[in-house]
Amino acid sequence: MSRRAAVVGVGQTQYRRRHSGRNTAELVREAVTAALTDAQMDLDAIGLVVGGVAPDALAGIDHVDMGSIARPGIPYFRVNTGGATGSSAFLAGLTWIAAGRCDAVLVVAVERMGHAVTAPKVFNSIFDPIYERDISLSTLSMVALRATMMIQKYGYTLEQWAHLAARNSELSLLNDTLESPRRFSAGDVLSSGVISWPIHKLEIGPVSEGACAMVIAAENRVGSRPAAWIRGASGLSDTYEMGSRISRAEGALVDVVTLRRCAAQAYRDAGVVDPAKEVDMVEIHAACASSESMGYAPLGICAPADGPRFLDSIVDGTARIAVNPSAGAQAANPVSATAMIRIAECALQIRGRAGRRQVDGIRLAVATGQGGATQFSTAVVLGAEPS
Amino acid sequence: MNARPVYLHGAATSVGWGDSRRSLTDMIFATVTDALRQSDAHMDAVDSVVIAAHDLIDGRSLSSMVTAPAAGSYLKDEMRVDEDGLVAASFAAARIEAGEARLSVVAAWGRASEGAPDSVSRVGFDPAFEKPLGLQELDISAVRLSAWLARYGDPGDSRAAATAARSMRAGRSPRALRVPSRDSVLAYPLRQAEGPKWADIVVAMIIGAAPSPVRVGGVGHATDLPRPGERDLVGMPALRQSAEMALRGSARGIDSIDLFEIDGMTLVEEALALESLGLAAPGHAFEHYALAENVNRAGGSAAAWCYPAMGLMRLAECFHQLSGTAGATQLDTAPRRAMAIGSSPLGAQTHTAVVLERA
Amino acid sequence: MKDVHMPNDVELITIPGNWNFDYRYFAGETASRFFAELKNSRRIMGTRCGKCRRLLVPARTFCEACYVETVSWEPVGEEGTLEVFTIVAAAFPGMPPPPFVIGYVTLDGADTSIANFIKGVDLSDIHAAGKSLLSRPRVRTVFSAEVQGRITDFHFELI
Numbered sequence A: 001m002s003r004r005a006a007v008v009g010v011g012q013t014q015y016r017r018r019h020s021g022r023n024t025a026e027l028v029r030e031a032v033t034a035a036l037t038d039a040q041m042d043l044d045a046i047g048l049v050v051g052g053v054a055p056d057a058l059a060g061i062d063h064v065d066m067g068s069i070a071r072p073g074i075p076y077f078r079v080n081t082g083g084a085t086g087s088s089a090f091l092a093g094l095t096w097i098a099a100g101r102c103d104a105v106l107v108v109a110v111e112r113m114g115h116a117v118t119a120p121k122v123f124n125s126i127f128d129p130i131y132e133r134d135i136s137l138s139t140l141s142m143v144a145l146r147a148t149m150m151i152q153k154y155g156y157t158l159e160q161w162a163h164l165a166a167r168n169s170e171l172s173l174l175n176d177t178l179e180s181p182r183r184f185s186a187g188d189v190l191s192s193g194v195i196s197w198p199i200h201k202l203e204i205g206p207v208s209e210g211a212c213a214m215v216i217a218a219e220n221r222v223g224s225r226p227a228a229w230i231r232g233a234s235g236l237s238d239t240y241e242m243g244s245r246i247s248r249a250e251g252a253l254v255d256v257v258t259l260r261r262c263a264a265q266a267y268r269d270a271g272v273v274d275p276a277k278e279v280d281m282v283e284i285h286a287a288c289a290s291s292e293s294m295g296y297a298p299l300g301i302c303a304p305a306d307g308p309r310f311l312d313s314i315v316d317g318t319a320r321i322a323v324n325p326s327a328g329a330q331a332a333n334p335v336s337a338t339a340m341i342r343i344a345e346c347a348l349q350i351r352g353r354a355g356r357r358q359v360d361g362i363r364l365a366v367a368t369g370q371g372g373a374t375q376f377s378t379a380v381v382l383g384a385e386p387s
Numbered sequence B: 001m002n003a004r005p006v007y008l009h010g011a012a013t014s015v016g017w018g019d020s021r022r023s024l025t026d027m028i029f030a031t032v033t034d035a036l037r038q039s040d041a042h043m044d045a046v047d048s049v050v051i052a053a054h055d056l057i058d059g060r061s062l063s064s065m066v067t068a069p070a071a072g073s074y075l076k077d078e079m080r081v082d083e084d085g086l087v088a089a090s091f092a093a094a095r096i097e098a099g100e101a102r103l104s105v106v107a108a109w110g111r112a113s114e115g116a117p118d119s120v121s122r123v124g125f126d127p128a129f130e131k132p133l134g135l136q137e138l139d140i141s142a143v144r145l146s147a148w149l150a151r152y153g154d155p156g157d158s159r160a161a162a163t164a165a166r167s168m169r170a171g172r173s174p175r176a177l178r179v180p181s182r183d184s185v186l187a188y189p190l191r192q193a194e195g196p197k198w199a200d201i202v203v204a205m206i207i208g209a210a211p212s213p214v215r216v217g218g219v220g221h222a223t224d225l226p227r228p229g230e231r232d233l234v235g236m237p238a239l240r241q242s243a244e245m246a247l248r249g250s251a252r253g254i255d256s257i258d259l260f261e262i263d264g265m266t267l268v269e270e271a272l273a274l275e276s277l278g279l280a281a282p283g284h285a286f287e288h289y290a291l292a293e294n295v296n297r298a299g300g301s302a303a304a305w306c307y308p309a310m311g312l313m314r315l316a317e318c319f320h321q322l323s324g325t326a327g328a329t330q331l332d333t334a335p336r337r338a339m340a341i342g343s344s345p346l347g348a349q350t351h352t353a354v355v356l357e358r359a
Numbered sequence C: 001m002k003d004v005h006m007p008n009d010v011e012l013i014t015i016p017g018n019w020n021f022d023y024r025y026f027a028g029e030t031a032s033r034f035f036a037e038l039k040n041s042r043r044i045m046g047t048r049c050g051k052c053r054r055l056l057v058p059a060r061t062f063c064e065a066c067y068v069e070t071v072s073w074e075p076v077g078e079e080g081t082l083e084v085f086t087i088v089a090a091a092f093p094g095m096p097p098p099p100f101v102i103g104y105v106t107l108d109g110a111d112t113s114i115a116n117f118i119k120g121v122d123l124s125d126i127h128a129a130g131k132s133l134l135s136r137p138r139v140r141t142v143f144s145a146e147v148q149g150r151i152t153d154f155h156f157e158l159i
C-alpha cells in the first residue's frame, strides 16, 4: 500500500433480530457516533463516507442508505457486493486514502433484514434468472452444496461442525454486541433438525439487524490514537458459475481460490511469511460452521488436508490462533454489515478494546469477507505496529 | 502526496431497446469487449474492474454476482458501486491514483426494457412518510420545475426552444436510441418531451496509468440532504459543490471548460444545472440551454436514459469529444477540457463531477 | 430518546409492504438455442471455448475465464456424475415442498457442471440419503413429458 493507514475508531449497535424501536437512520447514528467518539474525531474531519448495504430487497427500501448513512456536505457512495459488502466498503475507503483524496474515511454498514417477511425468496432471486433461479437455489443451499464437497474431499463430519457451532455459541456469551446470545451443545445442534443436508438448523447464523461503523485514518491523522494498522488488504472476484469451479485446475470449489489468493496478497503486503506461526487471530466471515472451516486452509493457518484436525483443535482449545473470538457470523449475521464486523472485531482486539471477549496478546489479525456465490473474497490484515 | 495521473484509453456505448437476441450479460460482454478493442487493450492486462449496477433495475437481487463476470471480473480485483456510473469511474481512477491498479475496466448499465424503473423508483421513498403518496423519481423533477417556475415565472418560449435543441442534438447523436421505447407518465408541469428516453444502455470505458491523449483533470463528489422536501431543488448545491471540487483538483476555473455533459433525468435537471454552475443567470436556464452549443451535445436524457449508466455515458461523450471521435455531434473545434456530471437517486441527492483534459 | 411528551408505552408501528415488480429477462440467442434444443431435440448442448477448450454446459455466449466468445456447439451425454448436492429438508416460501435434492452434475463430455433437481432418491431417511449420495453417483438425464423450453424441462435420476 502506498500510504499507511489505521483503524482508529469502531462503533457498533447491538445486533438483534429486529430493531423495531428505531429507524435505520437512528441505528446508523448510534454506530457512527460511537465510532467517532472512539476515534476522538468530529464529522468535519471525515473526507468520505462509504455506505455498505447489500440487497435492497432485504430492507424493502430501495437505497435505504441515502436517508440513513449519506451525510450532507461529505462525499458519499455506496458499495454492494452481497455478503462481502461490509469489507468491500472498507477496501473502498482505504483506496480513497491511499489515493491521497482525503485523510479520514468513515465506513458504515447497516442491515434491516428484519423488514423482510420472506427473506428466503430474496435469497433465491439473487440467482441467474435464465439457468439457475428455477432450480430453487438459495444462499443456504449454496453453503450446503459446498459442505457435501468438504465431506467428500477432506472427510469433515456433521458431528465436527456441530461441535464447532456449539463452541461458537459458548463464545457468544462474552460478546456484548449480541442482545440475546444462544448457547447450545453439539447434541442440541444435531437434534435441531436438518434444514439443507448436511446443515443443521442451529449451525446457521440468525437473522440480525444492526449497524457497524469504522473510522480509517491516514498515518498523518493517527497521532496518539489507539490504532489497528492496516498492514494488508485485498479483494478478488470470481466467476459466478459454481459448476465451473467444482474441480478447477486453480483449486476446487471448497478451496476458495479467491480467498486463498487475496489472503496471500494481503500477507505479502503485511510482510507475513508463515501465517500459521505469525497470525494471532482470525475472524472468518461464515454464517455456518461448515463455511467457517472452509476458510482455514485458504488463510494459510492449516494445510488443506489438516482442516478437520485443525477444527478439532479449535473446539478442544489447543489451537494456537484465536479463531472467531467474537463467535462470528454464526452468532449474528446482519448481512450488509457482517464482513465489516469481522474487521471491526480484529481492530477491537488489537486495540485492546474488545471487552469481555478480549484475548490477550493479539498483535496480528486477519479478517475475511465472502459474498455472492462464494465468489467475492476479501482479506484484511491488521497489526499493532504500522509495519 | 502526489497521486499518479489517470488516463482514458477508450469508450464504448451500446444503446437499444428490448433486443431479445442478447441477454443482459451478453450486452455487457459485447460492450466491454468493444471498449477494449477501441483501447487496443487486452483483458489479460486488466487488473481492476469497477462496475455500477443496481439490483432492482437489473431484476437480480445481487446483480454483480451474475453480471460482474461479464465485465471481466474473473479472478480480478472487482468493486461494484450501487451508484451512478460516474462514481464507478471516480473509484476506478482512485485505484490507479493509489497505485493499486494499472489498467481498469469501468462499466455501468441499465436495461429499462427488462424491468419497470418508474415503479422501482417508488420504493426508494420513505415507507412511513413519503411512499404512501405514490411518488416516483420523476415527480421530483416536476416539483423542481414548479419551484423554479414559482421563483422566476413562465420562461415563455425558451422551454420549448430548449426541448427542441435537445431533441435536435439527440437526433444527431450516434449514441441515441432511434426506436420507440416506453413513455413515463409525467406529472404537471413537466411536458412529455422533457422526459427521459428510456433505453437499454451499457457503457464501458478503459482507464489506466499508461499515458494517452486524454487524462482525468479532477474529480468531485458532493451530497445533499436526504429528503427532497428539505433541499434547495432549484439551486442544486451538491451539483455545484461537486463541480467546484473537481475544478479545484484540476487547478483551473470553470471558464476553462469547453464542454459540459450533464446527466439529468429530465430537461429540468439538465437546464437548472447551468444556473447551479453559474453558466446561466438565475431564471435563464432554458434560454441558455437552448443556445449553448457546448452543453449536452449528444442530447442528454432525450437521447437515451436508464439509471445507473448515465454519468458514465456523459463521461464517454466527453472522452469522444476530446479525442475527436464523437461523430456527428463532434464540436468543430475539439475541446481541450470537458466536465461530466452524474447524479444518483432520489432526485440527485449526490452528484459526481469529473474534469477531463487533453494531455 | 428521553422526552417528557413521549409515553413509555407507545405502540410500535409496522407498515406492511410488498414489492412486486415484473421483469422479462431476455435469455438471448445462446440460452434460447439451449432451451430450444431441450424442447425440440431433448438434448443438452454446450458451447466450447476456443481458448481453454472447455465445453461449457449449459451453453454460454462467452467463457468467463478466458473472456472470449465461445466458438462451437456440441451435445453432451445423457449420463453424468453428481458432483455436489444438498437435500433441502425444510419448507421455504416460494420453494417446492421438502424434501428435495439439488445438485451439480458433470454430464459426459462436459467440462463444467449444471445445476438441477435430482429425483428418484429415497429420502425417507435424510441422513442415509445424504451419505449415499456422497459417493458421486452416476445419474441420467430425464426429460419431462411436457417441455416448455425452460431449465426445469429435465432433471436427473440415479442410475
Ligand SMILES: [Zn+2]
Pocket (backbone or CB within 6 Å): C049, C050, C051, C052, C053, C054, C063, C064, C065, C066, C067
Ligand atoms: Zn475459456
